[in-house]
Amino acid sequence: MGFEGAMPEISLSINGAQVTGTVEGRTLLVEFIRETMKLTGTHTGCDTSQCGACTVHLDGKAVKSCTMLAVQADGAEVTTIEGLAPEGEMNPMQQAFNDHHGLQCGFCTPGMVMRAMALVAENPDPTEAEVRHGLEGNICRCTGYQNIVAAVLDGAKALRG
Amino acid sequence: MEEFTYTRPATADDATGAHSAAEDAMYMAGGQTLIPVLKQGLAMPTDVVDLNRVDDLAGIQVTGDAVTIGAMTRHAVVAASAEVKGAIPALTVLAGGIGDAQVRNRGTMGGSLANNDPSADYPSAVLGLGATVTTNQREIPADEFFDGMFATNLEDGELIKSVTYPIPEKAGYAKFPNPASRYALVGVFVAKTAGGVRVAVTGAGQDGVFRPAEVEAALSADFSAAALDGVTVPADDLMTDMHAAADYRAHLIVVMAKRAVNQANGQG
Numbered sequence A: 001m002g003f004e005g006a007m008p009e010i011s012l013s014i015n016g017a018q019v020t021g022t023v024e025g026r027t028l029l030v031e032f033i034r035e036t037m038k039l040t041g042t043h044t045g046c047d048t049s050q051c052g053a054c055t056v057h058l059d060g061k062a063v064k065s066c067t068m069l070a071v072q073a074d075g076a077e078v079t080t081i082e083g084l085a086p087e088g089e090m091n092p093m094q095q096a097f098n099d100h101h102g103l104q105c106g107f108c109t110p111g112m113v114m115r116a117m118a119l120v121a122e123n124p125d126p127t128e129a130e131v132r133h134g135l136e137g138n139i140c141r142c143t144g145y146q147n148i149v150a151a152v153l154d155g156a157k158a159l160r161g
Numbered sequence B: 001m002e003e004f005t006y007t008r009p010a011t012a013d014d015a016t017g018a019h020s021a022a023e024d025a026m027y028m029a030g031g032q033t034l035i036p037v038l039k040q041g042l043a044m045p046t047d048v049v050d051l052n053r054v055d056d057l058a059g060i061q062v063t064g065d066a067v068t069i070g071a072m073t074r075h076a077v078v079a080a081s082a083e084v085k086g087a088i089p090a091l092t093v094l095a096g097g098i099g100d101a102q103v104r105n106r107g108t109m110g111g112s113l114a115n116n117d118p119s120a121d122y123p124s125a126v127l128g129l130g131a132t133v134t135t136n137q138r139e140i141p142a143d144e145f146f147d148g149m150f151a152t153n154l155e156d157g158e159l160i161k162s163v164t165y166p167i168p169e170k171a172g173y174a175k176f177p178n179p180a181s182r183y184a185l186v187g188v189f190v191a192k193t194a195g196g197v198r199v200a201v202t203g204a205g206q207d208g209v210f211r212p213a214e215v216e217a218a219l220s221a222d223f224s225a226a227a228l229d230g231v232t233v234p235a236d237d238l239m240t241d242m243h244a245a246a247d248y249r250a251h252l253i254v255v256m257a258k259r260a261v262n263q264a265n266g267q268g
Helices: A029-036 A092-099 A109-122 A128-134 A146-160 B012-021 B034-039 B075-079 B082-087 B089-096 B101-106 B109-115 B122-128 B213-221 B246-264
Strands: A009-014 A017-022 A055-058 A061-064 A077-079 B005-007 B025-028 B047-050 B060-062 B066-070 B132-135 B139-141 B160-166 B170-177 B184-193 B196-202
Touching: A029 A055, A055 A109, A061 A109, A061 B101, A092 A109, A092 A146, A109 A128, A109 A146, A109 B101, A128 A146, B012 B025, B012 B047, B025 B034, B060 B082, B066 B082, B066 B109, B075 B089, B075 B101, B082 B089, B089 B122, B089 B170, B089 B184, B089 B246, B109 B122, B109 B160, B122 B160, B122 B170, B122 B184, B122 B196, B170 B246, B184 B213, B184 B246, B196 B213, B213 B246
Parallel strands: A009 A077, B005 B047, B025 B047
Antiparallel strands: A009 A017, A055 A061, A055 A077, B060 B066, B066 B160, B132 B139, B132 B160, B170 B184, B184 B196
């Protein structure tokens, strides 16, 4: 029913590529993504589950990868910020953050964009209030959020086509 | 984080078996509290028994007179459930306001109840609706489940399987969220049930969730927000911390109760 050894082997899809790895039970998903997979676009901001900079998609849903064990993603499909721009060209939500300057230092931005993409997938035409409620799990200490909200509304519009 | 032995059972029986076989085990539900607790070294179990692959602990069942929610049902699932909304809309309001979207995608009802954080939302629904907690061993009435801050009457290794909420005539939930954490600074669940009016307050009590006698008495006489004009709740047993003083929380209880009653009555 479980893993016999202390080091579970996991297999999951990250940005469409199937990967396997050996982890400890206590290894966090964000540690696996950053340190094992070397995908450093996912940030650890607070490490106390509050800031949302580490947000990734787990089977399409936004989760905080610092508040999940890597072994819990075994068999799942994970998308990180790198997965939004596989060819190096920004996707419409990233472009909207650029257009609206929805950032200052940029540290929270990967989490903001990943959360925004999940929000728009569930609700393609959100109101400003829905965007603000939807971003409650992502903290930005620079901007005051105004341009982030504008970016998400515009990104949603662009994604609707 | 300290090392632990990780197990991933597929059934509830395997989970309780793994728990009892281990030296010092903890169940992991959604992990939205437990993982931060483990990181800080506030808990150092030898074993973590992960419930996330125990399929028979998740799910929602609605009958004519009750809503039964599996312990591992995630907050986002309850919040989005048309069935729950049809039967007890206040429950979807409550679940949709827990933490934030990412937390709601992982966090579970059973985990929230077993942890019994004094500012968690779910305990107020369980106590306010007079729900029944079903474990692998027994059925526990809401009035006997909670046992003070971060404490319940669950035995060591006892596993919550589901909670059954009787469908009330009407119910509402309103909270004043802490602006940073979204936990309830004060949350009030009100319900008008066949057995009378029940009110439960979270976020405020020194001993966790509780039923405010003054508010229940006023609403039993007249289930309207106006009935709470002039009602006061004693601040003696309420929490004072960096976020709010006890007398402010006492004030907020009445304000939130009014909002919850208006919601229950379909008046906003």
